[in-house]
Amino acid sequence: MNVLTGRAIRRGGRAGLRRRRSLVGLFLLVAAAGLAACAGGDTGGGDVVNVYSHRHYEADREIFRRFTAATGIEVNVVTASADELITRLRNEGAASPADVLITVDAGRLHRAAEEGLLQPVRSSDLEANVPARFRDPAGHWYGLTQRARVLVYHRDRVDPSTLTSYGDLASPEWSGRVLVRSSSNVYNQSLLAGLIARDGLEAAERWATGVVANLARAPRGGDTDQIKLVAAGVGDVALVNTYYLARLAGSSDPEDRRAAERLAVRFPDQSGGGTHVNVSGAGVTASSRNVENAVRLLEYLTGDEAQRLFAEANQEYPVKPDVPWTSILEEWGEFRADTADLSVLGALNAEAVRLFDRVGWR
Amino acid sequence: MEVALRRWLPAVRALPVGWTAAALLLVALLTVPLAVVAVGAFAPAGEAWGHVATTLLPEYLLHTLILALGAGGLALVLGVGTAWLVTMCDFPLRGFFHWALVLPLAVPAYMAAYTYAGMLDVTGPVQRLVRWLTGAGPDAFLYWNVMRIEVLALIFGFVLYPYIFLLTRALFEGRSGRALEAARIMGRGPWSIFLRIALPLARPAVVAGLALVLMEVLNDYGAVAYYGVTTFTTGIFRSWFAMGDLDTAIRLSAILMLVVLVVLGMERWQRGAARYDEAGGGRPVTRYRLRGGAAAAAVVFCFLPLVMGFLLPVGQLGLWTARTAPAVVDLSFLRMALNSFVLASGAAALCVGVAVVLAYAGRIDRTPLTSSAAKLAMLGYSIPGAVIAVGVMVAVLGVDRALTGGTALILTGGLGALVFAYLVRFMAVGYLSVEAGFTRIGANLGSASRTLGASPLRTLFRIELPLLRRAVLAAGVLVFIDVLKELPLTLILRPFNFDTLATRAFELASIEQVPQSAPAALLVIGAAAVVVAVLHRTFSLEARQ
Amino acid sequence: MRGATTVNDSVPDGFDGVTVADPARRTTCRGAGSATAPSNDMLRLDGVAKTYSGTSAAAVSGIDLSVADGEVLGLVGESGCGKSTLLRLVAGLEVPDRGAIRLAGQPVAGPRAWTPPERRGVGMVFQDFALFPHLSAASNIMYGLFSMPRVERLARTDRILDLVGLSGLGSRFPHQLSGGQQQRVALARALAPEPRVLLMDEPFSNLDSALKRGLRAELAEILGRTGITAILVVHDAEDVMALADRVAVMRAGRIRQIESPDFLYQQPRDEYVARFFGETNILHARPREGGFETAIGFIPCAMAAGRSGTVRLCLRPEHFHLSIDANGNAGGCASGCGDVPGCGKAGRPAVVRHVRQSGLHRRIVLMVETGSPGGASLTVDVGPEPHLVEGDTVYVQPKPGCLHVLQGEVAGEV
Structure with missing residues (x-):
């Protein structure tokens, strides 16, 4: 190496070092200031309500904003999976800052209530907004939206009259035609829990065994993937929640819309026990220090404005009876839902998972 | 004792x-x-322990092992291979690869898994292209089952290899001087030096990088859950989330x-007692000048992980962003x-x-x-x-x-x-x-x-x-x-x-x-x-x- | 043993130009592990042992050693014999498993003592110099002077750059310096804080031989001028003889012998030490009345008295008398045997196998007829005359009194 250039390197290196050192210092200062600033957010006193939510929907933020605008109550949110939030609640105990827990299935709410993490609350508005079967009798939790687990089939390849019940998915004629996602998904778990409660463990196990035998491919991906695979002809029928198809039909991608056009919805068990319905719901935490605000939030969430927004933004069925459905849901029509007590979904959840594992539904 | x-x-x-x-x-x-x-x-x-231990554990372990071996093996080949090429060989775009090969690290594994599934999806860009090229009607959907454990192992390998690349590259550059040049003077060919001298010398870095890769694979939940692959980690979450x-x-x-x-x-x-310290600073080595086929092969070998681990996922995300950003x-x-x-x-x-x-x-x-x-x-x-x-x-x-x-x-x-x-x-x-x-x-x-x-x-x-x-x-x-x-x-x-x-x-x-x-x-x-x-x-x- | 008082006036090359250190600095030779510690001991090791983790053999063990103030001690031995470990133990870079180390009477390592390297006041020159690559030569030298006022620091740096002959090169970075210059910077850096003891690990191993000779002389001068206590690890006998007042020969983690360089050459304790200091002939011998019976004949020597069994004799190449005919006409007595009794008689016939010019002398390899198949090989120095070539027959005979008996008995017959 040339001596001169070598020298230059070292000079540059040292000057660079000094420059970098001051840069690093500046950077650390900014970082510290930033951390301090970010850590802000009043979660204690004042007019606030603190929410732990498993609902990751953009619409929810908008709904909270409107609630704040209407009531002046600040809404602070942490979103994560319900199980993680329940663990956080349990660990924080009486000191927990959370006032409201929102989940996407009744089973988790039931589990939280069983652990004493939720407190019963009552209000005439809540009772008026939420029909009895969508809430805990003692008032530990209230449903916010309904989700129906339905059959989506290919218009050209399936005669809807041959597809009337969940039970059909287990019959031999559907061999190699059924698509469904993994059993680690909570919607499948609550469906099976519902079937166990309604038909008994043995019948449920026979059904699950039959479905596994009929699968077009091993369970993977989400509900949307199952729907697209039906459109692609990999299978003929998929077991999914309604709003995934509704969302695909309303997608900004023309390919998605074209795929959705080939598909139709079938509400199963209309002549039997009714279609499986779960709710996403909310409860007030046992440790809440803003119970009044929490109840006002629940009242708002079950009220007309929020219910309409839930429906529009995410194509979910509102729990409040007189709130209008979206046009797609209207088009699919009314259906008979399973009216069994939703808290059994939580009680039987672990049982359902063990059953899934026994029959090899991954 | x-x-x-x-x-x-x-x-x-x-x-x-x-x-x-x-x-x-x-x-x-x-x-x-x-x-x-x-x-x-x-x-x-x-209560879930007995259930998990008896019915699920063997399968979970097998899948974990397949993922670890597949991802680790691919990351090893890509990481060490590219590190060797960019430090010891001269070929077109070497300077670019020298830093660009780190980029896949920026892509979260679960995100890569989602983009590959989306890309090859029935409504994805690849199928669209195929339909457009073949003039097939909109109904001519193809089905490629990409959501498989082998594919996932490859995806992990493509996004995680930079850990090995980074550490190994630093090591080749640092110790480049003496040992490698000595071997060269002794008349060893590049392959022989690579296998007999460079690899053993690079071992601490390779092992450290591999450890990081494997630990990333072990703790991943997002990608394996989406691809329906049951691993030890999905077992952990099944016990916790599904069974409470x-x-x-x-x-x-x-x-x-x-x-x-x-x-x-x-x-x-x-x-053991083997020491990997090196004394003194490394000066830049004389690189092997690759020409013709060898140079082309080197470019392809370096482009492969960059395309698979970075450009394709980012491209797909770009397509989606263009549609949804507004x-x-x-x-x-x-x-x-x-x-x-x-x-x-x-x-x-x-x-x-x-x-x-x-x-x-x-x-x-x-x-x-x-x-x-x-x-x-x-x-x-x-x-x-x-x-x-x-x-x-x-x-x-x-x-x-x-x-x-x-x-x-x-x-x-x-x-x-x-x-x-x-x-x-x-x-x-x-x-x-x-x-x-x-x-x-x-x-x-x-x-x-x-x-x-x-x-x-x-x-x-x-x-x-x-x-x-x-x-x-x-x-x-x-x-x-x-x-x-x-x-x-x-x-x-x-x-x-x-x-x-x-x-x-x-x-x-x-x-x-x-x-x-x-x-x-x-x-x-x-x-x-x-x-x-x-x-x-x-x-x-x-x-x- | 110490009866051999012969002083050879013909010394091997390496001995020419020895810088004889100031006699005041030279202390009396003490055997290893002397019981009492004189007050002028700068460094003292008692029973020091160290085994690296992951190895079973001790790197050093049972080291007893003392170095007087101002003394220069050489450490020699084959690679892996523990020289460097000993140095690192003294520097505080390794912790001894057993034993104690004292510096100027203060314990710095031992059962109840530990002084970290930075507080020992021991300077060290590393084999690879270990110059800080991001600092200039001057900054390297100033590095150890951080507690000094700036003006003083600069002054001393200048002075010391001068001392090692690097004036004007202080702003260079290590990679801009030649090997020899780097070596000097390393030495200057170690000397700058005026350490109590200077340790040098193979200071010449990274240099070519021409550079080495020059530096060796300079180093000898600097050591003499500063009067510093020093330990040099060296693997070359020439280097150590040129620099050290005393030399410790190490093997397999232990000190085999510690004496002045001359003494080690003349009276090596064993074959290992003997071979380390120059070429030598080792002969198996049986003591007889008035001398030793060897493969090359009877060698009269008073040291045979009182011995039995088989012993080994050490005969340096200059310890032979050579004649070109059976009558003992001296063609070239290897060294001036003068009137030594026995000199002048015919020796054993031998055939010249190899001739090598070595300075003024020639070193020849002879095959001596011994009666047993193959004969015995001897290395012998001769003067410029007579001219010998391969295949010539000569008569060789050890000079009486020049031989040295190595320690330890040998099993079996001659």
Whole structure:
């Protein structure tokens, strides 16, 4: 190496070092200031309500904003999976800052209530907004939206009259035609829990065994993937929640819309026990220090404005009876839902998972 | 044992007390959350334990093994191969590959998994292209089952190989001088040198990189869950989420931790007395000039991981972003970007600082004490973030209780707790990189400084750190990128109303709005890519002046 | 043993130009591990042992050693014999498993003592120099002077650059210096803080031989001028003889012998030491009345008295008398045997196998007829005359009194 250039390197290196050192210092200062600033957010006193939510929907933020605008109550949110939030609640105990827990299935709410993490609350508005079967009798939790687990089939390849019940998915004629996602998904778990409660463990196990035998491919991906695979002809029928198809039909991608056009919805068990319905719901935490605000939030969430927004933004069925459905849901029509007590979904959840594992539904 | 003790005792007396104490204190702090998990292993088994252990474990283990072997093997070939090419060979675009090959690190594994599924999906761009090319009607859907364990292993390999690339490249560059040139002079061909000299020399870096890759594979949940592949980690979450049995989840995590500990220990033991220190600085080597077919092959070999691990996922995210950005992107992105950046840089700076203290204490203490303890602090990288979150929660809550008697939460739900959790989680990344840097400097310069009357602290600041700055910056960048894309810890432990780009991307992806999650994901990747590029520019400017 | 008082006036090359150190600095030779520690001991090691983790053999063990103030001690031995470890133990870079180390009477390592390297006041020159690559030569030298006022620091740096002959090169960075210059910077850096003891680990191993000779002389001068206590690890006998007042020969982690360089050459304790200091002939011998019976004949020597069994004799190449005919006409008595009794008689016939020019002398390898098949090979020095070539027959005979009996008995017959 040339001596001169070598020298230059070292000079540059040292000057660079000094420059970098001051840069690093500046950077650390900014970082510290930033951390301090970010850590802000009043979660204690004042007019606030603190929410732990498993609902990751953009619409929810908008709904909270409107609630704040209407009531002046600040809404602070942490979103994560319900199980993680329940663990956080349990660990924080009486000191927990959370006032409201929102989940996407009744089973988790039931589990939280069983652990004493939720407190019963009552209000005439809540009772008026939420029909009895969508809430805990003692008032530990209230449903916010309904989700129906339905059959989506290919218009050209399936005669809807041959597809009337969940039970059909287990019959031999559907061999190699059924698509469904993994059993680690909570919607499948609550469906099976519902079937166990309604038909008994043995019948449920026979059904699950039959479905596994009929699968077009091993369970993977989400509900949307199952729907697209039906459109692609990999299978003929998929077991999914309604709003995934509704969302695909309303997608900004023309390919998605074209795929959705080939598909139709079938509400199963209309002549039997009714279609499986779960709710996403909310409860007030046992440790809440803003119970009044929490109840006002629940009242708002079950009220007309929020219910309409839930429906529009995410194509979910509102729990409040007189709130209008979206046009797609209207088009699919009314259906008979399973009216069994939703808290059994939580009680039987672990049982359902063990059953899934026994029959090899991954 | 007794012999070992007798040998150690004098060395223990000669410990640099302040440093050892500081290092052990830091390790103790960092391992409290892990200890919470480890203790869980001895708690009475939860109800799900028997079920998981009998019906699921064999399959989970098999899948985990397949993923680890597939991803590890591919990452090894790509990482070491590309590192060798860019340091020892001259071919077109070498300078570009030298830094660009790090880029796939910016792509979160789960995001890559989503994009590949989306890309090959029936409504995805590939099928569209095929339909357009063949003139087939809109109904002519094809079905490629890409959501398979083999594919997932490849995806992991393509996005994680940069860990091996980075560490191995640094090592080839550092020690390039003597050994490799000596071998060349002895008339060895490039392949022979690569296999017989370079690989064995690069072993510590390769092993460190491979350890990081495997630990990433072990703790992944997002990608395996989406691809329906059951692994040890899905077992942990199945016990916890589906069966509500946190005890079993923790017990499984403890087993995972133990396995990793044994593997790390075995590597150490097998390395034995072999030394990998190198003395003196490396000067640039004379590279092999590749021509014609060989040059083309090298370009292709380097492009492959860059395309598969970076360009394709980013391209797909770009397509989605173009479609969804108008509806999704708003001013809150600015806030989230700031949160992400501040959090990642703060955590990276702290993590590297702690890593330097641990590695330096281990270097000067002459006993296996500190370096063994530091191994413990690395375990956090191997177990799922959500489980660490539980450990951190318990630990931080303990402090809160001690401070307030359980009436209020001071640290819990604060950013301090979150940053602490990052340290627990990513100490392995910082420590391994910094330690590799120390190894590269060799021990003599530090010894020389000490004999000239400089204390360990002075030696660290005046001699080691200036020579270590590449390794320190590289470690910082790795941790920065890791924190930038980190999910479970951020989700569970963050304060109210605190969103980062990664959490936003994940929230949308988890409700099956993957296209809508693309803008945030693209920003995460973009930020990481910018940092990688800037770092590279700094280094290359310095070298060129 | 110490009866051999013969002083050879013909010394091997390496001995020419020895810088004889100031006699005041030279202390009386003490055997290893002498029981009492004189007060002028700068460094003292008692029973020091060190085994590296992961190895079973001790790197050093049972080291007893003392170095007087101002003394220059050489440490020699084959590679891996523990020389460098000993140095690192003294510097405080390694911790001894057993034993104690004292510096100027103060314990710095031992059962209840530990002083870290930075507080020992021991300077060290590393084998690879270990110059800080990011600091200039001057900054390297100033590095150890940080507690000094700036003005003084600069002044001393200038002075010491001058001392090692590097004036004007202080702003260069290590990679801009030649090997020899780097070596000087390393030495200057170690000397700058005025350490109590200077340790040098193979100071010449990275240099070519021309450079080495020059530096060796300079180093000898600097050591003499500064009067510093020093330990040099060297693997070359020439180097150590040129520089050290006393030399410790190490093997397998232990000190085999520690004496002045001359003494080691004349009276090596064993074959290892003997071979380390120059070429030598080792002969198995049986003591007889008035001398030793060897393969090359009877050698009269008073040292045979009182011995039995088989012993080994050490005969340096210059310890032979050579004649070109059976009558003992001296063609070239290897060394001036003068009127030594026995000189002048015919020796054993031998055939010249190899001739090598070595300075003024020629070193030849002879094959001596011994009666047993193959004969015995001897290395012998001769003067410029007579001219011998391969295949010539000569008569060789050891000079009486020149031989040295090595320690230890040998099993079996001659």
